Amino acid sequence: MTKLTLSNKDIPAVAKKYCKLVITEDAPSWHRLVECEDGSLEYRIGAGKWKAMTARKYITFVRTVVQAAKSHQIEHLAIQAPVAMLPAILKEHDSQWILSTLAENLTIAAYEFTMYKSTKSKKKQLQEVLVCGGLSSAEKKAFARGLIVGTQVNVARDIANTTAEDMTPTNLGKAAVKAVKGTKASVKVLGEKELQKLKMGLLLAVGAGTKHETKLIVMEYYGAGKAKGNPTVFIGKGITYDTGGLNVKPSGHMHDMHMDMSGGSAVIAAVAASAKLGLKKNIIGIIPAAENAVSDRAMRAGDIVTAMNGKTVEVLHTDAEGRMVLADALTYSERFKPKVILDVATLTGAALSALGQHASAIMTKDEKLETKLRTLGEASGDYVWPLPLWDEYQAHIKSTRADLSNIAANFSRFGGSIEGGTFLANFAPKKVPWAHIDIAPRMEAIASDKLAKGSTGEPVRLLVRFAEEY
Numbered sequence: 001m002t003k004l005t006l007s008n009k010d011i012p013a014v015a016k017k018y019c020k021l022v023i024t025e026d027a028p029s030w031h032r033l034v035e036c037e038d039g040s041l042e043y044r045i046g047a048g049k050w051k052a053m054t055a056r057k058y059i060t061f062v063r064t065v066v067q068a069a070k071s072h073q074i075e076h077l078a079i080q081a082p083v084a085m086l087p088a089i090l091k092e093h094d095s096q097w098i099l100s101t102l103a104e105n106l107t108i109a110a111y112e113f114t115m116y117k118s119t120k121s122k123k124k125q126l127q128e129v130l131v132c133g134g135l136s137s138a139e140k141k142a143f144a145r146g147l148i149v150g151t152q153v154n155v156a157r158d159i160a161n162t163t164a165e166d167m168t169p170t171n172l173g174k175a176a177v178k179a180v181k182g183t184k185a186s187v188k189v190l191g192e193k194e195l196q197k198l199k200m201g202l203l204l205a206v207g208a209g210t211k212h213e214t215k216l217i218v219m220e221y222y223g224a225g226k227a228k229g230n231p232t233v234f235i236g237k238g239i240t241y242d243t244g245g246l247n248v249k250p251s252g253h254m255h256d257m258h259m260d261m262s263g264g265s266a267v268i269a270a271v272a273a274s275a276k277l278g279l280k281k282n283i284i285g286i287i288p289a290a291e292n293a294v295s296d297r298a299m300r301a302g303d304i305v306t307a308m309n310g311k312t313v314e315v316l317h318t319d320a321e322g323r324m325v326l327a328d329a330l331t332y333s334e335r336f337k338p339k340v341i342l343d344v345a346t347l348t349g350a351a352l353s354a355l356g357q358h359a360s361a362i363m364t365k366d367e368k369l370e371t372k373l374r375t376l377g378e379a380s381g382d383y384v385w386p387l388p389l390w391d392e393y394q395a396h397i398k399s400t401r402a403d404l405s406n407i408a409a410n411f412s413r414f415g416g417s418i419e420g421g422t423f424l425a426n427f428a429p430k431k432v433p434w435a436h437i438d439i440a441p442r443m444e445a446i447a448s449d450k451l452a453k454g455s456t457g458e459p460v461r462l463l464v465r466f467a468e469e470y
């Protein structure tokens with residue numbers, strides 16, 4: 001675990017044990033480690049011209065610094081808070097954004113997942129990053145905020161990186177309890193008996209094929225006071241493993257599906273962060289948690305199941321399970337009288353076909369909400385991009401025998417992400433602003449993210465900003 005601390009000193013004045021990071025205007029790939037006369041180390045790294053440093057570049061640059069320090073096995077690193085050097089960013093954001101983003105990205109770049117390694121790495125670990133410079137109290141507060149958010153991103157990654165055998169629906173519920181421990185947030189976990197009483201037929205059908213009990217995890221945080229104001233509701237897909245069900249996934253497309261609860265882990269972490277930040281907002285998290293398994297008790301293609309809202313669904317494909325569990329969670333969310341609902345899910349491979357792996361897809365009919373999500377996406381680094389939710393798509397999922405089918409009734413592969421969102425639109429409470437976020441493209445880190453392989457922990461940073469600002 002890397003410790004991140006603030007110092008009032010300027011960088012030349014810090015102790016000898018620190019390797020001093022000197023950021024130059026050389027090309028971004030340039031870097032050099034030099035020994036100073038007093039025996040201390042100086043690490044010079046190019047960041048390109050300061051005036052060309054955009055918010056996006058800054059986010060990855062901060063991560064590059066940590067990656068470079070790790071590869072040089074630097075144990076103590078000191079850096080100067082770069083506020084004054086970032087004129088291009090200061091046109092859009094304030095110095096608090098710079099400090100918060102610094103803390104977030106130092107924290108998430110330092111993360112490594114070692115739970116299943118039988119031996120410790122012999123490499124020297126990055127123990128500490130000291131951020132120097134006289135900061136204002138608002139800047140210090142922003143840095144502290146960034147540490148909390150970054151730490152919760154890492155909590156989401158820990159949960160997603162854990163195997164499906166260890167992160168069952170029951171254990172996902174326990175992870176939610178652990179995440180909010182010591183805060184004002186509360187968690188209740190409903191089991192199959194309660195889900196039957198609630199008539200959550202879609203969630204139960206998805207979880208029917210496994211010995212691991214299906215759960216509904218409900219997190220409540222009333223930072224504004226329970227009677228004061230309708231809550232923001234986050235719903236996260238919590239499929240702890242997705243085999244595809246009887247329409248089993250081909251090999252090479254299954255092993256990553258222990259991360260199919262990434263929407264759920266992001267919601268858990270976002271509620272925990274909101275509570276730890278003490279936001280004066282009411283935030284609800286709902287995570288339908290199930291394993292989509294293969295067995296003689298699993299739902300079949302061709303089965304017809306009844307949702308909590310009474311609509312019947314023909315299961316044309318057992319691998320389109322995410323929208324089924326989310327549908328019942330959307331119906332359940334009505335009882336909280338939401339101000340706004342965001343659902344977050346690793347829903348479709350088609351979202352990767354549409355956007356590649358640089359952004360999550362958002363779908364909403366609410367233009368203001370769409371704009372807000374795009375703006376906050378930019379500010380947080382969890383980038384999102386819209387796809388349409390036009391009524392034309394509803395015809396695709398009209399079933400012959402039931403009300404709806406869970407995939408296109410003609411089995412077309414076109415517009416798969418939109419059909420997922422369109423299915424959900426049939427369950428979203430009426431008249432409540434709602435957006436669907438398909439995070440499948442951002443489930444796993446890619447090289448250009450400059451993060452450890454595995455879960456990205458997205459979109460925790462976006463959800464926290466949304467909780468703060470909506």
Ligand code: BES
Nearest residue numbers: 317319320322346347348349350407440
């Ligand atoms: N969990 C998957 C989607 C997924 C794929 C997430 C790749 C992350 C990376 C989802 O449950 C699924 O299987 N979707 C199907 C939908 C299809 C049957 C309409 C898909 O994308 O193939």
Ligand code: MN
Nearest residue numbers: 242319320321
């Ligand atoms: Mn699936």
Ligand code: ZN
Nearest residue numbers: 239242260322
């Ligand atoms: Zn899935």
